[in-house]
Amino acid sequence: xxxxxTILLVLVGIIGxxxxxGLFTKRQHHVKQEIIxxxxxxxxxxxLKHIKNQDEWNxxxxxxPNKKEEFKGTDGTVGFSIAWKGNKNVGxxxxxxxxxxxxxxxxxxxxxxxxxxxxxxLIIETESFSENQTQVNxxxxxxxxxxxxxxxxxxxxxxxxxxxxxxxxxxxxxxK
Numbered sequence: 001x002x003x004x005x006t007i008l009l010v011l012v013g014i015i016g017x018x019x020x021x022g023l024f025t026k027r028q029h030h031v032k033q034e035i036i037x038x039x040x041x042x043x044x045x046x047x048l049k050h051i052k053n054q055d056e057w058n059x060x061x062x063x064x065p066n067k068k069e070e071f072k073g074t075d076g077t078v079g080f081s082i083a084w085k086g087n088k089n090v091g092x093x094x095x096x097x098x099x100x101x102x103x104x105x106x107x108x109x110x111x112x113x114x115x116x117x118x119x120x121x122l123i124i125e126t127e128s129f130s131e132n133q134t135q136v137n138x139x140x141x142x143x144x145x146x147x148x149x150x151x152x153x154x155x156x157x158x159x160x161x162x163x164x165x166x167x168x169x170x171x172x173x174x175x176k
Contacts, residue, residue: 046076059162081097
């Protein structure tokens with residue numbers, strides 16, 4: 001009986017420590033990755049502003065080829081959105097184009113429902129590196145409420161790796 005009480009006290013202590021840690025942990029996350037693509041800036045930008053193209057390069061979008069998708073609006077324009085339901089790799093959510101600065105920046109909002117409710121911004125920026133080279137900057141940022149914020153360090157590492165893979169895929173697609 002003493003062993004069970006000890007185990008329960010240890011578990012309560014660990015949970016309490018995690019909850020206290022969450023009070024002092026940042027709530028905002030920000031991850032940024034970049035890559036140089038051997039293609040002119042306008043070609044890269046015109047491809048990136050169409051969310052439907054993400055099925056070809058975005059690691060998460062490629063995670064379930066059988067996912068169900070619903071589109072609203074005109075792809076490549078502000079207000080276009082895609083809602084999806086897929087396997088555990090892609091979950092369920094919606095992505096919407098919030099702002100486009102032509103040739104430079106695409107701002108989207110991602111609203112996840114599953115595996116957990118979460119909202120973030122995805123920003124894609126393009127810069128001319130040379131006449132036929134474009135630097136693509138991919139940023140993911142958002143706020144995680146307490147007590148979920150204790151997972152931010154883990155999520156930042158995961159997002160960084162996913163973004164690195166996605167940008168590598170993008171480079172391969174655009175340099176064909």
